[in-house]
Amino acid sequence: MVFTSGGFSQAFDDLAAQYTRETGVRILIGHGPSMGETFNAIPARLGRREAADVVILARGALDQLAAAGKIKPGSQTDLGLSKIAVAVKEGAPLPDISNMEAVRSTLLAAKSVAWSDSASGVYIQTAMLDRLGVADNVRPKGRMIPATPVGEIVAKGEADIGFQQLSELKGVKGIHIVGLLPDDLQQVTPFSAGVVSYSTHPGEADALISFLSSPRSYATIIKSGLEPAARKANP
Template identity: 50%
Template sequence: MLRVLSCAALLTTAFACSAADAGPDAHTLTVLSSGGIMGAIREVAPAYEKQFGVKLQVLAAPSMGQTPQAVPNRLARGEQADVVLMVGAALDTLSAAQVDKASRVDLGESYIAMAVRHGAPKPDISTLKALRTTLLNSTSVAYSDSASGVYLSTTLFPRLQLGEPFASKAHMIPAEPVGAVVARGQAQIGFQQLSELKPVKGIDIVGLIPDEAQKMTLYSGAIVSKSQHRAEAQALLDYLASPKADAAIEDSGLKPLPHKAG
């Protein structure tokens, strides 16, 4: 039986970057970031801080779900923030009182991957048939409570007609990375966005699921409506959407979007 340990403390821990050129009166931008784009903002932060003299405080916040740390729930409580980085479809559901929809920028495409515990055999998922066989033969399966997991549980798994025995061994993971559950040996295989699996230690990424099973998730950013630092927040979004951030976005496991000429 899969046992899921809560890591709410991990999700509420702030990642803070301190810019060498930022003085004691420099603004601090609070960024609520989904795990799928967390690697990119962490890599971009030092360069942004140095160029603009603005400190970043990045808080882990799922794009959706019932956990208190999720972006919609944080904003509904009135938590102070300046920028959200999250699944674009989830951003669309936020109200105009929560985010400035006109400030939205799309930042990168994400795709679903599968992981196993480090050193474990890597099952074949190269075709849809092979993926189905791997799912049926698995002892336990973990998937997220965010965009990829919702798609898997409501669309792909039913489409593959895996049956009741599979349903009893497949578990949605709230409040922590799926990779962490796999690393602890609490699930044989785990599925999540590649960009969310890459930072997790103790796992091996088998690869992306096949194209015919795949679903792209778009990650986007926007300014929080009540931000007191709109110019700095817009500068951060512009930076993330520029060629300067492409390497960081790609390193994180996302696919950068084309840039308009000029």
């Protein structure tokens, strides 16, 4: 059983199918946020000791699970590097996000803003808005979206503009992805795998993580909107 968070979900769904074709091993998949208070958040699921062998989530959340003894020591492996993108409803005017000042102006002009309750949204709500000097103006009209893709909220017209990992916005219908946040505002989040400490299939879990971090996975990871972590570390 593998639990994966949204940032790596599309990549993993495709890679799991590839792994099954190559090895015959069938993988059960569960989806949930890296953090947050929802019932299906991965830390909550491990807290209930739901059956699981591998988890894939934002590295910071994985390290917290490891510190709590819920991840096999030394099994943490970075798989993909994720960047934050901006989306509006399909057909809406495209805002300027070309630099810090443009993002600041866009946020001030928006009537409503949405971000996730996971790694990217926590960064936006607790750091980026303060850095731009717009926290007092934007937080009151902003929404942290739990357990639902931000793109879906934007597509419904419930927010003028949405922020989430590019890999989580790709594939959502009814939105236009404006682009990535500029480099001086960007936060790169590693999505990483670890073997669950109470896994009943630790050998099979190790083999799956080795596959996910190997060059065989790179094309699928790139297609999903991520950068392969191993390739970045070893150019």
